[in-house]
Amino acid sequence: xxxxxxxxxxxxxxxxxxxxxxxxxxxxxxxxxxxxxxxxxxxxxxxxxxxxxxxxxxxxxxxxxxxxxxxxxxxxxxxxxxxxxxxxxxxxxxxxxxxxxxxxxxxxxxxxxxxxxxxxxxxxxxxxxxxxxxxxxxxxxxxxxxxxxx
Numbered sequence: 001x002x003x004x005x006x007x008x009x010x011x012x013x014x015x016x017x018x019x020x021x022x023x024x025x026x027x028x029x030x031x032x033x034x035x036x037x038x039x040x041x042x043x044x045x046x047x048x049x050x051x052x053x054x055x056x057x058x059x060x061x062x063x064x065x066x067x068x069x070x071x072x073x074x075x076x077x078x079x080x081x082x083x084x085x086x087x088x089x090x091x092x093x094x095x096x097x098x099x100x101x102x103x104x105x106x107x108x109x110x111x112x113x114x115x116x117x118x119x120x121x122x123x124x125x126x127x128x129x130x131x132x133x134x135x136x137x138x139x140x141x142x143x144x145x146x147x148x149x150x
Contacts, residue, residue, distance in 0.1 A: 032086035037126040040078045042092075046070045048078045055080075057108060065113070066095050081126035081133055087111060087146055089133045091124050098135060098144060114148045 040048035042059055049056035063073055073094075080090045088101040088108065100112040118140065127134040132143040132150060143150040 031084045032082055033084040033128055033130070034082040035128055037079050037081040040080065042073050042076045042078055044070065044074045046073055050080075062090070062099055065099075066097065068094060079124050079126055081128065083128075083133050083146070084130060085146060089126060089135075089144060091116075091121060091126075091135065093121055093123060095121050095124070100144075100146060112146065112148060114144060116142065116149075 038050045038053065038055070040050050040055075042048050046059040046063055047056065048059060059073065059078065060070070063070065073092075076092050076094065078090065078092045080088055082088050086103065088103065090099045090101060091097065096116060098114045098116060099110060100114065101108040102111045103109075116135070116137075121137045124135060124137045127136065129143065132145055135142040135144055
């Protein structure tokens with residue numbers, strides 16, 4: 001009788017241990033927002049990197065969309081901020097757009113491109129203004145979300 005009780009107890013313990021190890025942990029209600037924008041200087045090859053986050057990527061495809069050459073873009077400050085859903089918002093002086101990017105495994109994928117009305121951006125800066133990302137360029141201010149201007 002006690003042998004059976006010991007076997008049953010060990011079987012229950014083993015089952016509980018194995019079931020605890022088998023599932024994949026999911027953490028919900030994560031806020032991915034960065035409180036401050038990243039400002040990264042483009043090199044002659046149109047690459048940018050942020051030393052704090054370790055983020056590094058090429059601006060070539062974005063420059064094609066903006067119709068700006070690498071030579072004209074070298075030394076330009078690229079502004080980027082991440083919203084609470086984990087989307088990146090990116091722009092730079094001379095751009096007409098804000099690019100909204102999703103992060104994937106080793107990639108940034110275009111989720112949306114937002115045309116900013118008026119002149120090309122001169123001195124853009126991003127701020128967190130939950131639930132929006134605020135774009136400030138001189139005396140112009142825009143509220144952005146994942147779907148565009150608000």
